[in-house]
Amino acid sequence: xxxxxxxxxxxxxxxxxxxxxxxxxxxxxxxxxxxxxxxxxxxxxxxxxxxxxxxxxxxxxxxxxxxxxxxxxxxxxxxxxxxxxxxxxxxxxxxxxxxxxxxxxxxxxxxxxxxxxxxxxxxxxxxxxxxxxxxxxxxxxxxxxxxxxxxxxxxxxxxxxxxxxx
Numbered sequence: 001x002x003x004x005x006x007x008x009x010x011x012x013x014x015x016x017x018x019x020x021x022x023x024x025x026x027x028x029x030x031x032x033x034x035x036x037x038x039x040x041x042x043x044x045x046x047x048x049x050x051x052x053x054x055x056x057x058x059x060x061x062x063x064x065x066x067x068x069x070x071x072x073x074x075x076x077x078x079x080x081x082x083x084x085x086x087x088x089x090x091x092x093x094x095x096x097x098x099x100x101x102x103x104x105x106x107x108x109x110x111x112x113x114x115x116x117x118x119x120x121x122x123x124x125x126x127x128x129x130x131x132x133x134x135x136x137x138x139x140x141x142x143x144x145x146x147x148x149x150x151x152x153x154x155x156x157x158x159x160x161x162x163x164x165x166x
Contacts, residue, residue, distance in 0.1 A: 007115045020144040021103045027151045027163045048089035050147045065109040079126045
């Protein structure tokens with residue numbers, strides 16, 4: 001995919017964004033919905049929570065950039081809620097379908113974001129935090145890689161083949 005963002009500061013983020021967009025599907029490939037909620041007697045976040053949380057963050061970032069859309073699982077994840085014991089999480093196929101709907105829209109916004117927009121400070125009232133959009137993008141990019149890595153580890157712990165990169 002061609003990458004010529006308005007802001008030169010976005011080039012590296014867009015390279016990673018495109019990789020993560022593909023890796024999301026690759027890391028979830030073949031995992032059944034029963035296994036997606038297994039925690040193997042740990043307190044670790046299960047695959048269904050990790051995948052839903054990743055999706056939620058893309059929707060939240062899209063909203064910050066003017067796209068008024070929510071994931072169907074918004075109530076489970078809004079305001080950065082943690083995992084909920086005994087809660088029924090959506091099927092991975094639902095997450096993947098919504099990932100495919102928000103990702104191209106968000107990518108287009110990321111391609112056109114300006115330096116002025118990147119420097120704008122965003123206030124999160126519930127979390128009582130404030131920081132520039134650029135820092136939010138930096139953290140989200142790091143977090144996407146981290147969560148995809150956690151799901152990749154879960155694949156192996158649950159007996160699935162390693163994630164494919166292609």
